[in-house]
Amino acid sequence: MNYTYDGTFFGFLSAVFDGWQDGVNQIEEIMPQEESSLFGDTVHTITDDRKAYRILQALQQQCGGKTSHFLYYAFLAEMPHREIWLLRYLRLAFQYRQEFLYHLSDEPLWTVRQWARKTGNERHSLLGLLRFQELPTGLLYSRLKPTCCVVPLMAPHFVRRLHHEEWMIHDAGRHMGVYYDRHHAVIVEVPAAAPSVAISTDEAAMQRLWKQYYRTIAIEARRNENLRRQFMPKKYWPYLIELNPSGIAGDNKTGKR
Secondary structure, eight states: OEEEEOSSHHHHHHHHHHHTTTOGGGOOEEEEGGGOOSSSOEEEOOOOHHHHHHHHHHHHHHHOHHHHHHHHHHHHTOOTTHHHHHHHHHHHHHHHGGGGGGOTTSHHHHHHHHHHHHHHHHHHHHHHHOOOEEOTTSOEEEEEOOSSOOHHHHHHHHHHHTTTSOEEEEETTTTEEEEEOSSOEEEEEOOTTOOOOOOOHHHHHHHHHHHHHHHHHOOGGGOOHHHHHHHSOGGGGGGOGGGOOSSSTTOOSSOOO
C-alpha cells in the first residue's frame, strides 16, 4: 500500500500512523501527493495533529527525545526519498527502543543522523550570517535561500533575541517565511512573484557605513578566499549586505563583489 501526504512533517507522521492499520511493515512507500504513482494502491492521508503527536510521544517515551530530534531535522534536510528512509528509521526505533541510538551500524539510523547534522549545521551557520534590514514600515526583513528548510528552526532564536521587534525571515527558495508581530511567530506563504521591497532611509545610511567599515578593516595581504568560503559559503553571499552592491540583500544574483 502506498500513502501520500501534503509534504509537511505532521502529514508524514499522519501517514505513518494510518499505515499502522495495515501493519507498518506492509507500507510500500510514503510520498508527497504531487509525486504519487498511477500504479498500485494509493491512499491519501489527511494531516491530523493528534495522530502526529501520538507518534512523537511514543517515540520520545520509548526511544528518548534525541530520536525525535533526529527525525525532525532529517525531514527538514529534504533529501531525495527521505520518506522511505525515515520510515525505516521509525521501524528500527520502535524495535530497539531505548537501545536504538546505539545501533549506529544500522544504515537507516546512520543516514538519518547525517541528514539531521546537515540541517543543524546550516541552521547554526545562518544564525550568524542572517542580515535583517529595516523597511520603511519599521519591519525588520531578511531574505535567504538555504539548502535545508531551516527557517522554522531559526525562528525561536530570534523570537528570544528580538521579541520587541516586528520581523520576517523570508525563504526565497521555498516561497515561505516566518513572520513575527511582537507576540506570535507564524509560517506564511510568500508568492513567487512578490514585489521587491525598499529599505528605510536610516537603513540605507547604516548599510553604507557598514560596507565602508567592511572595506576599511580588510587587510589585502591576509586575504584567504578558501578560509572565507569555509566560514561564509559562497551560496550565501547574495544575502549578505557587505557583499551585495544593491540596496536589498538577495538582489545580487551572482553574489560577487
